[in-house]
Amino acid sequence: MSNNIIELRNMQKYYPVGKDKLHVLKSINLEIKKGDFVMIMGKSGSGKTTLLNILGFLDRFSEGQYIFKGNDVTNLSEKERSKFRNTNIGFVFQQFNLIQNLNIYKNVELPMIYNNKYSKEEKDKKIKHNLDLVDLSDKINQKPLELSGGQQQRITIARALVNEPDIIFADEPTGALDTETSKDIMDLLKKLNNDGKTIIMVTHDPELLNYATKVVRLKDGVVVESEE
Numbered sequence: 001m002s003n004n005i006i007e008l009r010n011m012q013k014y015y016p017v018g019k020d021k022l023h024v025l026k027s028i029n030l031e032i033k034k035g036d037f038v039m040i041m042g043k044s045g046s047g048k049t050t051l052l053n054i055l056g057f058l059d060r061f062s063e064g065q066y067i068f069k070g071n072d073v074t075n076l077s078e079k080e081r082s083k084f085r086n087t088n089i090g091f092v093f094q095q096f097n098l099i100q101n102l103n104i105y106k107n108v109e110l111p112m113i114y115n116n117k118y119s120k121e122e123k124d125k126k127i128k129h130n131l132d133l134v135d136l137s138d139k140i141n142q143k144p145l146e147l148s149g150g151q152q153q154r155i156t157i158a159r160a161l162v163n164e165p166d167i168i169f170a171d172e173p174t175g176a177l178d179t180e181t182s183k184d185i186m187d188l189l190k191k192l193n194n195d196g197k198t199i200i201m202v203t204h205d206p207e208l209l210n211y212a213t214k215v216v217r218l219k220d221g222v223v224v225e226s227e228e
């Protein structure tokens with residue numbers, strides 16, 4: 001078996017726009033190895049989020065083939081897609097996407113409720129372990145808005161980790177943070193990467209490139225450069 005965790009072959013994505021269709025990703029070929037730290041770069045509108053959402057089973061593509069951990073996942077049902085998403089992938093978003101009226105404990109618990117795999121005790125242990133890992137155990141009973149932006153992003157990372165995915169997808173995870181806080185988040189992602197997680201991240205910020213093992217540059221929906 002190849003050691004690619006992800007492979008796209010000649011993938012096309014069209015969005016319907018009225019009677020027309022907008023060709024937003026064009027003949028994408030991509031190989032990501034286990035343990036890579038991938039940065040997807042490109043101007044606004046170049047298709048970065050669309051690509052990330054397709055790879056993360058959040059969106060469908062129009063043509064081509066997707067091989068995920070050796071499985072052809074091109075034609076999965078919605079139910080199978082949710083299962084792949086839930087068991088293999090953790091998501092981190094620019095705007096955190098925490099639920100404001102739930103406390104930190106409940107927010108971090110959420111992916112395990114959808115997944116319905118762990119006992120109450122196991123869930124409790126995982127929540128505390130991952131909050132420890134991001135160094136925010138003391139915030140367990142607080143609400144998201146009582147935390148700083150950087151702290152909220154660390155909570156989303158704890159949330160992304162509870163189902164023990166081996167891939168983390170992050171769409172501009174530092175986009176809402178200042179330089180210093182961004183560095184904390186990047187260092188945390190790098191630590192996870194060193195511990196074996198594959199990281200696939202979208203960013204505008206060329207300063208962050210030194211964290212990457214692979215850079216994919218998109219221009220108008222085309223991969224113009226892919227370097228290891």
Ligand SMILES: Nc1ncnc2c1ncn2[C@@H]1O[C@H](COP(=O)(O)OP(=O)(O)OP(=O)(O)O)[C@@H](O)[C@H]1O
Binds near residue numbers: 016017
């Ligand atoms: N649901 C949709 N329906 C129609 N067109 C869409 C949809 N989502 C995105 N697009 C279009 O697809 C193209 C790529 O969008 P995408 O969000 O992937 O860009 P991006 O590189 O992530 O941009 P940004 O850096 O601003 O986040 C854009 O032209 C956008 O307008």
Ligand SMILES: [Mg+2]
Binds near residue numbers: 049
């Ligand atoms: Mg985007």
